Amino acid sequence: MSFRKFSSDTDVIAFARQHSDLFTSEESLQVEEIGDGNINFVYRVTGAANSLIIKQALPYIRIIGEGWPLSQDRVRIEAEALQLEANHCPDLVPQVYHYDAEQCAIVMEDISAFENLRIAMVERKQLPLLAEHLGRFLADTLFYTSDLYLDTYEKKSLVQRFINPDLCKISEELFFWDPYCDHERNSINASLRTDAEKLWQDSALKLEVARLKIKFLNQAEALLHGDLHAGSVFANEHGTKIIDPEFAYVGPAGFDIGTVIGNYLLNVAGQANQRGEYAERSDYQQWLLAGINTLWHTFEQRFRQHMSVETRDPSLQLGEYADWYISELLADSLGYAGTEMIRRTIGLAHVMDIESIEDTERRADSERLALTLGQILIKERTTLSSIAEVIDRVRGELYCR
Amino acid sequence: MSFRKFSSDTDVIAFARQHSDLFTSEESLQVEEIGDGNINFVYRVTGAANSLIIKQALPYIRIIGEGWPLSQDRVRIEAEALQLEANHCPDLVPQVYHYDAEQCAIVMEDISAFENLRIAMVERKQLPLLAEHLGRFLADTLFYTSDLYLDTYEKKSLVQRFINPDLCKISEELFFWDPYCDHERNSINASLRTDAEKLWQDSALKLEVARLKIKFLNQAEALLHGDLHAGSVFANEHGTKIIDPEFAYVGPAGFDIGTVIGNYLLNVAGQANQRGEYAERSDYQQWLLAGINTLWHTFEQRFRQHMSVETRDPSLQLGEYADWYISELLADSLGYAGTEMIRRTIGLAHVMDIESIEDTERRADSERLALTLGQILIKERTTLSSIAEVIDRVRGELYCR
Incomplete structure (x- = not known):
């Protein structure tokens, strides 16, 4: 048949x-x-x-x-x-x-007992286990499919099984090309046109995006989910389910981590102009930022634990190597978080966290914030040396506008 | 059958x-x-x-x-x-x-009209077209098999065709692991034992080697020859033939370039203690260093030309990206040149350029020079910003000992 x-x-x-x-x-x-x-x-x-x-x-x-x-x-x-x-x-x-x-x-x-995370975040639901679950998912799936754990034969065979050009091509264009030029696929709020045009002229930014793109294409580091935005996550008070890994391929680990962080921050940017009491919005922003902190620390702690206990890579006997590896992961994650924020703001596919703001000017204000945060994350990814610094930097942009 | x-x-x-x-x-x-x-x-x-x-x-x-x-x-x-x-x-x-x-x-x-380059170099033959040919081979094979030229489908299919774990595993261990610990496969001149032991304690060096190793494992940048030492090159006054690409796989371009440069420098180190007139040896060292210069410039010029004329990658419209790409290639090449020099000195497989020095102490002197140059190339690969600087740095080590 x-x-x-x-x-x-x-x-x-x-x-x-x-x-x-x-x-x-x-x-x-x-x-x-x-x-x-x-x-x-x-x-x-x-x-x-x-x-x-x-x-x-x-x-x-x-x-x-x-x-x-x-x-x-x-x-x-x-x-x-x-x-x-x-x-x-x-x-x-x-x-x-x-x-x-x-x-x-x-x-x-059937995971209908869980709610789509994007909707939950728009509704300001505080899910107590979410960040820890996401951090654990990232640490385990990324470590155990990398050269830090697999031997060369297992790793190369994983690369071969997950060659996925159709879906990689979609990400390559939507993340790393369209938003950085006046592409017909882009969808840009008229009030944001000037900001987009300014971004298209920013060679320093475009260089960093090109570097992130070539890493996305070339670096076969770990098996990625490949599309880990809030719409691929379902959650409730008791658990979390991550679905839809049809974009999976062996790529840079920071791409998955960054997509998750980018989606937290897109909601932070959206909350800035969502209707509702200011205090309530601000509380939720604090919950989101605390979530990024928990997510990263859960990830880092667990990944480091795996590097010291589960590895077959003798190079990891060197503490400096483990430290360097984590610092690279953080930098990559921030860079890819930035590209997710920018492509969701002026690229083809937007997010409900911001799209649902009815007033055009208020929506533009959130979009502008998303663009600004995205650019900061991309450009400062190697100088921001801890997640605490990242969160401080975001707070600075949120409250000193 | x-x-x-x-x-x-x-x-x-x-x-x-x-x-x-x-x-x-x-x-x-x-x-x-x-x-x-x-x-x-x-x-x-x-x-x-x-x-x-x-x-x-x-x-x-x-x-x-x-x-x-x-x-x-x-x-x-x-x-x-x-x-x-x-x-x-x-x-x-x-x-x-x-x-x-x-x-x-x-x-x-049958390429028996050409002579094995390792033997030619030990015999101090000055081959007039060699460096230019090697530079052209590297530029063309590496550019046309990279994401700078191929589309995603062609590139991923190339990765798949050239998954080569058996031979990658050999390089992984011989280049990036054995020489940095007291491994039973190593072959170490007794006079060099102290130098080797000192090297095994050098965490800063080992960190850089671990970074080069993970790049060797992960970075699917271009189709490499994979074993481009002097024994894989045949040459005469009129031409050059590069053979034996059974280690081919899609890896970091700098690995091929670096292996070639490392083999030039291994001969430079050997010449320092080969019998024969000093002036003659020194002339040949100058010819080798000039060769590295020609090789790199031929490579760079041609690769840049391809990047501006032959590419399908729109990111290369950005001059800063092409400059960054070349500077990364230089740094990677120097790093891998260093690992080739070290593994050929204290690892399993040595080279005739140095092994043929009969006097143990004089051989040890050349080996020590090879080890020193190797470490310099690995540690200073991101600060040495041009091939001219690299050659000056090598000259400094050669003549100020």
């Missing part, structure tokens, strides 16, 4: 019954299409007591159609990345019940 | 006749085994007017036997690398007549 798109609820239900043991043959099942609709089809199948998710990838981008083909290999990459992440942090990813190469489909755990 | 080792001259001759059109069916052919004998079998087949080379790889290391298995995929990698290099510099590599996947054999051009 070769690939065919599920064409009815009956198709989806048959597939769910065939590839999981969550349902009895007697119970009736319901199907709901819950994909956000851009690229893939996502179905929830619900029975009397259980439910699951089926994600199917078509050989093209869903909202555009056959005119924009996209390799279905992405669904293999997503399934294998989820399984690999589950080896290290099983509680932080949805469980894969079945991956079907022929139907380009994944049958997996 | 599955793989079998050629077991007689008749086998080799039949293979040569089958896979080339250099010989008539009437002429009688002679076979000579000419491999240096470490890893593969290499045969020269000679007829009345023509000759060719057949290289066959066994599934283990020849001198050790079946106890050290080695993937025969290395011969595919060598054949494909030679063919790819020939796309850019056909005059600088032996032509591949036939690659035979089943017999793990390459039938190729």
